[in-house]
Amino acid sequence: MEAIARPFLFAWHFLTTIPLSRAHHEPTAPELAASMVWYPAIGLLIGGGLVAADVALRVLFEGTVVSALLIALLVLCTRGLHQDGLADMLDGLAGGRTPSERLSIMRDPHIGALGATGLFLSILLRYAGLLALPQEIRVPALCCMPAVGRWAMVTSAWMSPYARAEGGLAAPFLTHLSWRHVVLSTLVVTIGLAVGFGAVNAGVVMLAGVCVLLIGWWGCRSWFGGITGDTLGATNEVSEILFLLFVPLLLRLS
Secondary structure, rough: EEEHHHHHHHHHHHHHOOOOOOOOOOOOOHHHHHHHHHHHHHHHHHHHHHHHHHHHOOOOOOOOHHHHHHHHHHHHHHHOOHHHHHHHHHHHHHHHOOOOHHHHHHHHOOOOHHHHHHHHHHHHHHHHHHOOOOOOHHHHHHHHHHHHHHHHHHHHHHOOOEEEEEEEEHHHHHHHOOHHHHHHHHHHHHHHHHHHEEEEEHHHHHHHHHHHHHHHHHHHHHHEEEEEEEEEEHHHHHHHHHHHHHHHHHHHHH
């Protein structure tokens, strides 16, 4: 039981700001890899919290205000970890001509013009996506959105080499990450999508997700020589936003 509980706790504490255990834990590299199996499940729990907040907030506020508050709640719950990765990645792309230059810029704690602009646009697109969600799929979309983003992180981490030879925040997670971890995380997110949207629609969404990840894989290899913690955070952000924007369209076409 402890072999299951510890990776879950590591994943939960890494992905959220909500403490579940006050005990001090020292994770091993295999446990960090195993924790990534839990990412989509934790995404579903975060999504369930968004659904509950959505229902409660609609008693007090109009839909436009509720959508803005949901974004604020999601950022607070995840301490802006993924938004920071997106901004850093965009700054690296804007200021560097080679992979090494881009990686160096991404280590700079200051945010640049393109990073700030991209961060603003990502929040704007997420807000627009929430406003445009058809009411009949709002609950499953809110619940599955964080799970899809975190599944994308796990799959991207397995597909690509780590870009920094000297290591970094994400390196210990990836050392022992295997295809089995990816299969289990894929199973979790697929079940969540199937329950929310039906089996056929879940297959369509997953197929679209794989296409997006392949594009991201090519970009990370070309621009950075692989992945970093920042590119994984950006992957989560882009995947969640594309999910909100295009799932209604995919469901209409399927």
